[in-house]
Amino acid sequence: MQYKLLVLSALCFVSVSFAQEKQTKFSLQEAIDYALQNNYNAKTAANNIEAAKQKKWETTTIGLPQVSAKVDYQNWLKQQVSLLPGEITGGAPGTYVPVTFGTKQNINAAITLNQLIFDGSYLVGLQSAKTYLKISELANEKTALSIREAVINAYGNVLVADKSIEIFKKNMLVLEKNLQDAKKIFQNGFNEEEDVEQLQITYSTVKSQLDKTKRLRDIGLKMLNISMGNNIDNPLSLTDTLEEVMNANIDLNLLSKTFSIEDHIDYKIAENDKTSKALLVKLEKSKALPSLTAFVNYGYTGNAEDFSFFNSNQEWYNSSLLGVSLNIPIFSSFQRRSRTQQATIELDNADIKLDQIKEQLNLGVASAKSDYTFSVENYGTAKKNLELAQRIEKKQQIKFFEGVGSSFDLSQAQNQLYTQQQNYIQSMLDVIAKKAALENALNIPIKK
Numbered sequence: 001m002q003y004k005l006l007v008l009s010a011l012c013f014v015s016v017s018f019a020q021e022k023q024t025k026f027s028l029q030e031a032i033d034y035a036l037q038n039n040y041n042a043k044t045a046a047n048n049i050e051a052a053k054q055k056k057w058e059t060t061t062i063g064l065p066q067v068s069a070k071v072d073y074q075n076w077l078k079q080q081v082s083l084l085p086g087e088i089t090g091g092a093p094g095t096y097v098p099v100t101f102g103t104k105q106n107i108n109a110a111i112t113l114n115q116l117i118f119d120g121s122y123l124v125g126l127q128s129a130k131t132y133l134k135i136s137e138l139a140n141e142k143t144a145l146s147i148r149e150a151v152i153n154a155y156g157n158v159l160v161a162d163k164s165i166e167i168f169k170k171n172m173l174v175l176e177k178n179l180q181d182a183k184k185i186f187q188n189g190f191n192e193e194e195d196v197e198q199l200q201i202t203y204s205t206v207k208s209q210l211d212k213t214k215r216l217r218d219i220g221l222k223m224l225n226i227s228m229g230n231n232i233d234n235p236l237s238l239t240d241t242l243e244e245v246m247n248a249n250i251d252l253n254l255l256s257k258t259f260s261i262e263d264h265i266d267y268k269i270a271e272n273d274k275t276s277k278a279l280l281v282k283l284e285k286s287k288a289l290p291s292l293t294a295f296v297n298y299g300y301t302g303n304a305e306d307f308s309f310f311n312s313n314q315e316w317y318n319s320s321l322l323g324v325s326l327n328i329p330i331f332s333s334f335q336r337r338s339r340t341q342q343a344t345i346e347l348d349n350a351d352i353k354l355d356q357i358k359e360q361l362n363l364g365v366a367s368a369k370s371d372y373t374f375s376v377e378n379y380g381t382a383k384k385n386l387e388l389a390q391r392i393e394k395k396q397q398i399k400f401f402e403g404v405g406s407s408f409d410l411s412q413a414q415n416q417l418y419t420q421q422q423n424y425i426q427s428m429l430d431v432i433a434k435k436a437a438l439e440n441a442l443n444i445p446i447k448k
């Protein structure tokens with residue numbers, strides 16, 4: 001029986017361990033989805049929405065009934081003395097008799113209900129609370145779009161580093177073989193020592209670039225972890241290849257996609273800012289309106305010379321009061337007018353900014369489309385140039401080892417090849433990055 005319990009406990013422990021194991025393998029889309037839930041800015045934006053909801057409710061409650069209770073206990077350590085004319089007690093005129101009124105101790109307990117009946121600023125406040133919530137929701141949407149672009153760029157940078165490392169390693173294998181062959185030819189007296197040294201320089205340069213790229217890859221992974229909301233040293237494995245991501249990001253249909261300024265997040269934010277400024281104007285104007293509040297309370301008062309308020313024979317006297325308060329602003333020495341004019345100017349500025357945003361968004365879309373078009377065209381050019389550089393380098397290798405080409409020509413061909421390899425890789429990253437920028441410019445919604 002004990003053995004079965006031990007096995008059962010061990011199985012439970014293993015299942016919990018697997019359940020708590022953190023995901024380490026991500027495709028690009030999985031990385032984006034993960035970041036939208038775990039990125040630091042995403043969490044902050046979600047908290048801001050919740051805070052805005054609470055702020056909205058806080059504003060709403062101002063116009064709802066407010067109930068408060070109050071208990072006052074007083075103990076006269078030395079009772080206050082009042083003077084009465086002496087004639088009252090039969091004394092001579094002009095004299096006074098010191099007396100004390102009331103008991104030494106008393107308790108007053110009351111409960112009060114307050115209700116706002118009308119206040120123009122409260123009505124504006126309700127509208128402002130809704131606008132404030134909208135601001136937080138729009139900020140969350142803007143944050144999500146920024147996170148998507150950041151993850152795409154960070155993921156792409158790691159893929160570029162992986163591809164570069166792969167190419168550098170292949171180049172080093174070829175260079176190592178060429179170097180060994182050149183040494184043998186030199187030892188047999190068929191070439192000069194300079195030829196060997198030239199190949200040695202190229203080999204050392206490529207090795208140095210490989211080491212640098214490995215370090216850059218580590219930095220790239222840390223940046224991706226930050227974008228996803230992880231610890232920078234969290235282990236990550238990328239399941240997509242650079243070619244897969246690049247091919248998925250060639251979509252020329254985006255260039256003809258209809259652009260709606262009114263649906264763009266930046267336009268919505270500017271429009272909401274204009275709405276908030278309009279509400280400020282209404283708020284300042286509402287301060288010239290009267291406000292009306294009402295209250296009703298009910299209370300008990302107890303009096304005693306000693307603290308006997310919990311005795312059954314203690315006498316309590318109840319009271320109740322109903323009241324209405326009307327506050328009418330009459331003259332503020334033009335203070336309200338000045339504030340209203342200031343708010344109106346801010347509204348005019350918000351309107352100007354909205355027009356500016358329209359033009360900036362149109363320009364941004366045109367620029368993003370141009371950049372994306374160029375990146376796709378540049379990718380095609382880089383691919384062709386790489387093929388040409390490969391053929392040239394191969395021919396120079398054959399010439400060199402047949403003794404009809406110089407090490408300088410071979411070195412030039414190799415350096416040209418390595419440059420075109422990097423241009424090709426960079427062109428793929430540009431396609432990915434420019435596509436992400438174009439999606440943001442067009443306000444393409446995030447895939448759910």
